[in-house]
Amino acid sequence: MSLLIRGGKPLRGTVRCDGAKNAALPIMAGAILSEDISIIDNVPHLRDVETMSNVLRSIGASVRVRGNSVLINPGKRLRNEAPYDLVRMMRASFLIMGPLLVRLGVASVPLPGGCAIGQRPVDLHLKGFQAMGAEISVEGGFVKARADKLKGAEIYLDVPSVGATENIMMAAVGAEGVTVIENAAQEPEIVDLANFLNSMGAEVTGAGTSRVKVEGVKKLTGTRYSIIPDRIEASTYLIAGAITRGKVMVENVIPTHIRSVLAKLKECGAYLLEGPRSVEIEMPSRPAPVNIKTLPYPGFPTDVQAPFMSLLALGQGTSLISETVFENRFNHAEELIRMGAKVKIEDSNAIVEGVPKLSGASLQATDLRAGACLALAALAAEGQSEIFGTEHIYRGYSDFATKLRLLGADIEESGIPKRSYAKS
Numbered sequence: 422m423s424l425l426i427r428g429g430k431p432l433r434g435t436v437r438c439d440g441a442k443n444a445a446l447p448i449m450a451g452a453i454l455s456e457d458i459s460i461i462d463n464v465p466h467l468r469d470v471e472t473m474s475n476v477l478r479s480i481g482a483s484v485r486v487r488g489n490s491v492l493i494n495p496g497k498r499l500r501n502e503a504p505y506d507l508v509r510m511m512r513a514s515f516l517i518m519g520p521l522l523v524r525l526g527v528a529s530v531p532l533p534g535g536c537a538i539g540q541r542p543v544d545l546h547l548k549g550f551q552a553m554g555a556e557i558s559v560e561g562g563f564v565k566a567r568a569d570k571l572k573g574a575e576i577y578l579d580v581p582s583v584g585a586t587e588n589i590m591m592a593a594v595g596a597e598g599v600t601v602i603e604n605a606a607q608e609p610e611i612v613d614l615a616n617f618l619n620s621m622g623a624e625v626t627g628a629g630t631s632r633v634k635v636e637g638v639k640k641l642t643g644t645r646y647s648i649i650p651d652r653i654e655a656s657t658y659l660i661a662g663a664i665t666r667g668k669v670m671v672e673n674v675i676p677t678h679i680r681s682v683l684a685k686l687k688e689c690g691a692y693l694l695e696g697p698r699s700v701e702i703e704m705p706s707r708p709a710p711v712n713i714k715t716l717p718y719p720g721f722p723t724d725v726q727a728p729f730m731s732l733l734a735l736g737q738g739t740s741l742i743s744e745t746v747f748e749n750r751f752n753h754a755e756e757l758i759r760m761g762a763k764v765k766i767e768d769s770n771a772i773v774e775g776v777p778k779l780s781g782a783s784l785q786a787t788d789l790r791a792g793a794c795l796a797l798a799a800l801a802a803e804g805q806s807e808i809f810g811t812e813h814i815y816r817g818y819s820d821f822a823t824k825l826r827l828l829g830a831d832i833e834e835s836g837i838p839k840r841s842y843a844k845s
């Protein structure tokens with residue numbers, strides 16, 4: 422699969438974002454905390470959602486997708502082991518560990534490998550489970566955890582890990598007593614998960630702050646819950662409007678969830694009009710250079726770093742991007758350089774010297790946000806680009822080409838990868 426993009430057209434019009442991928446995945450895992458059926462609404466059609474559905478099916482839950490709603494029936498009998506071939510496709514599969522420990526007292530989940538953006542360890546997840554009394558061992562690439570009854574504990578996270586906060590929170594809702602997570606991640610997706618769990622009868626307080634408290638409860642019931650809009654998708658389409666110097670209205674976004682991104686777009690010279698659940702952007706000229714430092718929420722999101730780099734590649738000066746969350750999240754820079762961008766990587770910093778134009782090229786996406794970055798650059802570049810590795814993009818952006826086409830982009834999908842690498 423590849424994307425063919427002919428650049429140079431300002432995007433104009435309205436695009437509606439879907440539900441948040443990074444809320445849907447933990448919430449789907451959390452649904453198995455109860456034996457009852459749960460229905461989750463506003464779920465995006467994404468490869469990662471399909472993968473999580475298959476992971477839940479592999480441990481015995483039934484999952485039915487109807488439009489943007491997912492019906493999950495965990496049932497009474499779950500299996501405690503998830504298969505390697507599914508977990509290796511998506512590290513978020515590891516989020517079933519906490520729920521399985523609550524439901525079965527035992528869980529065996531493949532240790533997620535690293536990926537293009539970094540090592541992606543899960544030591545903090547395991548530290549939390551151990552603090553609650555679980556015995557953990559790693560055998561044959563699987564993490565095996567056992568706990569007859571999880572006990573509430575005080576847990577300090579060395580880094581405010583999103584996944585660790587979510588996994589520990591889900592384990593804590595079924596533990597005996599109170600769990601406090603110190604230095605918890607504060608992302609909106611954490612709050613969404615807490616709200617979902619509370620709608621099942623859990624007692625989670627403090628989500629969205631660095632101190633989350635969970636009172637364990639005996640039983641959780643099924644629920645119906647609608648997830649928050651995807652703030653990363655919204656940021657991506659705002660940047661698409663900016664980089665093509667167009668005028669784009671992004672609907673189904675909560676502006677407070679992207680405060681840092683809006684601030685940086687404003688610093689670049691964009692005109693922004695905020696509604697309760699929409700933001701309109703207009704970019705009359707080349708962006709002014711800005712400095713960006715990615716941080717845990719509410720800092721600038723690491724997932725928007727790559728898309729924003731494409732905008733700054735066309736800036737009227739030199740910008741500095743510092744990536745503090747992941748150790749290797751500049752893979753997209755090499756591909757931008759092949760389009761004529763001037764980017765220098767020095768450790769965790771990228772120095773981006775803006776150029777007046779980029780030229781279309783054949784490009785390779787290495788992860789979903791890098792893929793989005795290259796598509797945005799191609800939309801602004803002169804000439805045609807072909808982006809390979811679009812399976813990465815479709816992990817996190819539903820109807821990506823269609824949404825851009827509706828904004829006036831000259832973009833089409835082609836099924837047959839045309840570039841054959843010279844046999845080495």
Ligand code: EPZ
Nearest residue numbers: 443513541542543544545546580582583584585724746747
């Ligand atoms: C979540 O990943 C998101 N994925 C990522 O989005 C996002 O980039 C990331 O949070 C940061 O915001 C989902 O929610 C499914 P972390 P996660 O644990 O939970 C270190 C996308 O593009 N760490 O907050 O894996 C880790 O190495 C994806 O949609 C430990 O050291 O991220 C990293 O440096 C990419 N030990 C930092 O914490 C641990 O046990 C942040 O990772 C866990 C994490």
